[in-house]
Amino acid sequence: SYVLTQPPSVSVAPGQTARITCGGNNIGSKSVHWYQQKPGQAPVLVVYDDSDRPSGIPERFSGSNSGNTATLTISRVEAGDEADYYCQVWDSSSDHYVFGTGTKVTVL
Amino acid sequence: EVQLVESGGGLVQPGGSLRLSCAASGFTFSSYWMSWVRQAPGKGLEWVANIKQDGSEKYYVDSVKGRFTISRDNAKNSLYLQMNSLRAEDTAVYYCAREATTVTTLDYWGQGTLVTVSS
Numbered sequence: 001s002y003v004l005t006q007p008p009s010v011s012v013a014p015g016q017t018a019r020i021t022c023g024g025n026n027i028g029s030k031s032v033h034w035y036q037q038k039p040g041q042a043p044v045l046v047v048y049d050d051s052d053r054p055s056g057i058p059e060r061f062s063g064s065n066s067g068n069t070a071t072l073t074i075s076r077v078e079a080g081d082e083a084d085y086y087c088q089v090w091d092s093s094s095d096h097y098v099f100g101t102g103t104k105v106t107v108l
Numbered sequence: 109e110v111q112l113v114e115s116g117g118g119l120v121q122p123g124g125s126l127r128l129s130c131a132a133s134g135f136t137f138s139s140y141w142m143s144w145v146r147q148a149p150g151k152g153l154e155w156v157a158n159i160k161q162d163g164s165e166k167y168y169v170d171s172v173k174g175r176f177t178i179s180r181d182n183a184k185n186s187l188y189l190q191m192n193s194l195r196a197e198d199t200a201v202y203y204c205a206r207e208a209t210t211v212t213t214l215d216y217w218g219q220g221t222l223v224t225v226s227s
Contacts, residue, residue: 090212
């Protein structure tokens with residue numbers, strides 16, 4: 001089955017840029033989506049199709065995808081961005097949704 | 109406003125059964141694929157199953173095949189997950205989620221219902 005690997009944690013100071021990676025075999029050929037999950041809450045879609053944002057998501061959230069790595073970038077990080085972030089793809093070989101291992105973003 | 113409200117979670121003994129429900133509102137339920145996703149305590153997200161608009165296609169993660177059954181009632185705008193032969197490792201918060209129409213992602217999620225399998 002398809003595996004997506006994320007770093008367990010990323011720390012960033014307020015106002016700086018956080019980059020969260022999502023590694024997978026030839027992930028650049030797939031559409032990657034990103035969710036934000038705050039403690040005790042349901043996940044919220046923040047980026048879809050590699051780099052598009054749903055309505056209501058700040059422009060500070062952006063994404064890219066190439067080769068074996070997709071990246072979620074959070075610019076001008078705020079305290080409210082502290083959360084777990086998950087990448088996700090659709091694995092057509094198994095007809096399954098696949099989630100990454102998750103990254104906890106800590107704002108220093 | 110899209111709303112998904114899960115119910116039916118609780119404490120169940122190993123080997124027992126439970127039926128989860130998800131009440132949908134704010135959109136045309138019968139036009140969307142729907143999914144169940146779970147999250148064990150302190151762990152990541154795991155997709156469990158999904159179902160086509162008319163219920164004619166269903167897919168499951170290997171770990172629940174033969175034990176869980178996803179279904180829907182479009183007249184009642186409701187999604188269900190029948191869980192049998194429950195194991196301790198099925199303990200998780202179970203989320204109902206709507207699948208986006210043009211992209212392979214889950215665009216709206218419920219708040220989840222906790223299932224605890226323990227003796």
